[in-house]
Amino acid sequence: MVSLLVKEKLYINEVVLGTGFGIIIGPYVANVFTPREWGTLQNTITLEVMRIVLATGLFAVGVELPCAYMKEHARSLLIMVVPTMAFGWVVVAGVTQALFPQLNYISSLCIAACLTPTDPVTCAAITRGKFATKHVPVNIRRILSAESAANDGLAYPFLAISIYLTVETSVRVAIGKWFLVGWLYQVILGTVLGAILGLLFSKLMRISHNKGFIDRESYVAQYLALSIFTIGIASTIGADDLLAAFAAGSAISWDGHFNVQTEDDVFSSVIDYVLNCGCFIYIGAWLPFDAYNDPILGITPWRLLLLVIAILVLRRIPPLLALYKFVPEIASWKEALFSGHFGPMGVSAVFVSALALTRLPTPEHPPANQAQYLAATIQPIVSFVVLGSILVHGLSIPFFNIGRGVHSRTTSLTMTWTSRTRVTVPDWVLWARRAPDIVESTADEDVEQGSAKTPTGSNEPAVETGIPAVAVTFDDVPGDAETIVTRRHSLGMDDPSPELVQVEAINNHDGPANLDSGAPDDNQIKNVRFPSAQ
Structure with a gap:
């Protein structure tokens, strides 16, 4: 009932909301939902829930x-994923052993392997949404999403070497x-x-x-059906099911046909949202708060808090600051710092620990050997770090927004980080749905001549811009807004960011309409255009 207020105003x-609700209904507050009291199957259930969501x-x-x-960004992803994961794995293991001396370094490497991958579910909440769309460059959002997906599957080798050396x-x-x-x-078999x-x-x-054998709804259903089918086959033969799911998603949309058929459909977003909410409610109820203070195992709250701080500072930021010049998608040290923080x-850490x-x-109580000690401590340590990460990363955007408001109402993360010109637009434009690309064969010729055609049957004069326009419908605007339709994909304008929207009132002889005061009326809006890629 207040989701739009919470997500788009408070960010x-x-x-965060799912985890908080899970804690409230969990065993330490309402005691309604208690996953850890499900006996010997609770770890198996946790593993499979995390697997499906991931x-x-x-x-x-x-x-x-x-x-x-x-294919086009393989080099950047290789640089971001492998050295960053390896650095974080080794450093986090060293910090863990220093804070928990009863763990040897091999056992610390096993715990660090759980904390090495970037969680794609939590990352999606950062790379999407109103704040990210307006203030984070699209190249950063995409590279962070791709990295979070790729390094999830690559957590297997880091965990495997630690387990093998332990047992x-x-x-x-x-x-x-x-x-x-x-x-x-x-890894290799799962990817292939x-x-x-x-x-x-x-x-x-x-x-x-x-x-004519398949309809649009069946296309959208593949988001859930094909992902579960892929991990089912991969898990059955013992391959890396997470990498297999990511590879399947990348391959099925390789030529763009699948994207076209599912364009503007909200079903996949709804499914993703429901699964994410349910998963973090589960995590909130699953958190073992009573295990965060166990002197027998050497676990104390202050040690866990120091571990969280050290991980947030040392795990990703140093390697990305050192390597960002080799990643074309990251243009400056500020973007590298932002990418390192987020x-x-x-979910991935809980999955790997399970x-x-x-x-x-x-494990016995007290543990009889190092393997049992690792089994007794891995989930308390990992779950506390996950809780700290959810709070820090989940609330970073609200704090960033507050800081921006105090410093300047016009400051933007991307204003000085990219060479593109930014045009400030009202918030309602962000909800404009882009219509499918419907083109006439002469669209490119019109653009080359520096003009855009008016809609069929319109008496309005052509707009001399040299900028290709995109058809847009307005849900929040009364009346029928006129639009200009041309092609953008052939011009290298794939998925322009909403923050690059330029609104003009070509029917207003006094100049562009002032839209800052709220939603415009139907006489003000005539077209919405995106600047062409340079």
């Missing part, structure tokens, strides 16, 4: 990226299994399997569409 997303989110990230994005008696055997099973079988399934279903759906830990418990022995 508080479903991650797979659906990763598949959606792959679909929503532009066509062939992974195997021989280092040689552990490294051999890590290379053969962790890399060749899980997902890509093949995605391409196969993309071609099958295109054929079915051409023959590396949240959430996966680790399936490969560790059941």
Whole structure:
């Protein structure tokens, strides 16, 4: 009932709200929903709930990226993912061992492996929404989404080497299994399997569409059906199911046909939103608050708090500040600092920690050996860091917005970070839905000549702009707004950001209409145009 107020005015997303609600209904407050009292199956249930939510989110990230994005930005992703994950893994393990001396370094590496991946579900709440759309460059949003999806699957090798070194008696055997099973079988096979399934279903759906065998609703249903089908096959054969889901999503939208068929459909967003809310309600009720102060295991609140602070500062920011010059999508150290800060830990960390418990022995109390001690401490430590990350990253946007309001009403993260010209527009423009690209064959010629055609049957004079226009419908504007329709994809204008909208009242001889006071009337708006890419 107040979701729009909370999300678009206060900038508080479903991650924070869901976790808070889960804590309220959980065992420490209302005691209505208690996942940890489900006996021996609770870890298995937690693992599978996180798996489904992650797979659906990763598949959606792959679909929503532009066509062939992974191919064109492979170098940047490789630089952002591998060195950053390796650095964070080693550093977090060192900090963990220093704060919890009963853990050896190998066990600390296992805990660090759970905290290494960036959570795509929490990251989506940051890279989407009104604030991100208005103030974060689209290239940063896309590279963060792609990175969060890619490094989730790559958490498997980091966890595998730690587990093998913990449970195997021989280092040689552990490294051999890590290379053969962790890399060749899980990572490479999972990626190839997902890509093949995605391409196969993309071609099958295109054929079915051409023959009239499939409708729009069935296309949208693939967001859920194909992602679960992919992780089912990958999990059955023991491959990396998360990488498989992301690869399938990227492959199925490789040629753009799937994106066109599901354009402007809200069903996938609703499914994603419902799953995310349910998942974080589960996490909130699952958090083991009583385990955050256990002197026998050496776990105390102040040590956990120091660990959270150290992770937020050291895990991602130093490597991205050192490597951002090799990533074309990151233009300055400010963008590198922003990208380093927004590396949240959430669903993926809970998933990896639950996966680790399936490969560790059941701990006694007190633990009899290092493997049991790791099994007893991994989820209390990881869950506290997840809680800290949810609070810090989930509330960063509201604090950024407050800071911007105090400093300047016009300051923007992207004003000085990009070479594009920004035009300030009223908030209602952000809800304008872009219509499908309907073009005439002469659209490009009109643009080249520096003019845009008026709509068919319109008596208005042509607008001499040299800027291609995009058809837009206005939900919040009374009356029927006239629009100019031309093609943008062939001009290199894929998915222009709403903050680049330029509104003109070509029917007003006194100049552009003043729209800052609220929604304009139907006599003011004549077209909405996006500046062409340079």
